[in-house]
Amino acid sequence: MDTTVFEKYESEVRSYCRKFPTVFKQAKGSYFYDENGEKYLDFFCGAGAVNYGHNNPEIKEKVIDYLMNDGVIHALDMYTVAKREFIECFEKKVLEPRGMEYKIMFPGPTGTNAVEAVLKLARKVKKRNNIWALMGAFHGMTLGALALTTDKESRDGAGIRFTDVTHIPAPYMIDGFDTISYMQMLLDDDHSGVEKPAALVIETVQAEGGIQVFSNEYLQAVSKFCKDNDILLIIDDIQVGCARTGTFMSFERAGIQPDMFVMSKSIGGMGFPLSIALFKPELDIWLPGEHNGTFRGNQIAFVAAKAALDYMLANNVEKEVLRKAQIVENFMKNEIMPLSDKIEYRGIGLIWGIDFGKLEADFCSKMQKKCFENKLIIESAGRKNSVIKLMPTLVISDEDLLKGLNIIKNAIKDSL
Ligand SMILES: Cc1ncc(COP(=O)(O)O)c(C=O)c1O
Incomplete structure (x- = not known):
């Protein structure tokens, strides 16, 4: 396997290729194929970006039709048919049946872009600087999101000191420790030294944090705590959304509705980059163009995203x-x-x-x-x-799962 080009010219920052040192050429369903024709079962799934399988034929067909018909590929955030069809589909097939009323925003296409957007909006809405996040959290690698992310190696790479974030112990960290009472104490004690946050950001399952699944009771208590204290609850559903936990949005099992949530990864259907930020309509105080970007709302990803939602429901x-x-x-x-x-x-x-x-x-x-x-x-x-x-595709056969x-x-x- 010739990896010379990568090793000679690509930055030392590369990571996954060091653990999976071959050159991949094709991918289909739950398998990757390298250029020598070796077949690899994929239990990584692009960290959740290809939930419906590599090159899912039903999604791919829609994308090919769109390309063959000269569909718009790039349009900044202008109105397009592809965007309309995705929004309508998301509204009618995801939000409405669940009684959820949210405005949708298309930040830059990666997960961390969506996190940055909701952090900015939360601070603007509440006019507070501080954000609370949990220890063990992963929310992305750009500076705002990285301030919330806790792993030392990632933080050390930033080269700056992070401010305006307070980390709260996650409930699994100390036996018997009640993190909700702890947070209430931080707010009530005029000697806690901790500023009231605009928002608390959590994952329902800390994925990078070691697959720490938060109980429904804990999520409900967090939601109540935020409501009682006028703090926005933001759920980061970037890795465990898109049906990964058995419901399209991972917080559905707890019967809660956050003030804001973000999704990415498999929202783009079959690995196309797309992220979405959703917030309650009354929080939509953005000024036009206040959070901008050239690659917001990838058109091919809109087509694939709609096809993926249809696929998920039909199957x-x-x-x-x-x-x-x-x-x-x-x-x-x-x-x-x-x-x-x-x-x-x-x-x-x-x-x-x-x-x-x-x-x-x-x-x-x-x-x-x-x-x-x-x-x-x-x-x-x-x-x-x-x-x-363990993160197989969601469409894996029972046989491959056992394999x-x-x-x-x-x-x-x-x-x-
Ligand atoms: C929970 C969570 N939030 C945010 C991100 C950042 O997403 P991206 O890598 O697309 O920027 C990730 C990435 O793994 C994630 O798992």
């Missing part, structure tokens, strides 16, 4: 995720847990983590390497990268 993807979650959970209980009493697992829907934090420091990277040798692409996450993150799980089991066995 009962949400229900299928819940069914497949049972397969994973049974495998974890019956096949993975007996391997060692130093292993833990967590997860929901089709995002699961196996935590090797109690084993030697390089255990996770060792077993990840073995998975790749056995043609499984899988990423790690969490504190000290000690959690292997991947068995590769993981054997890699653990071999590494113990």
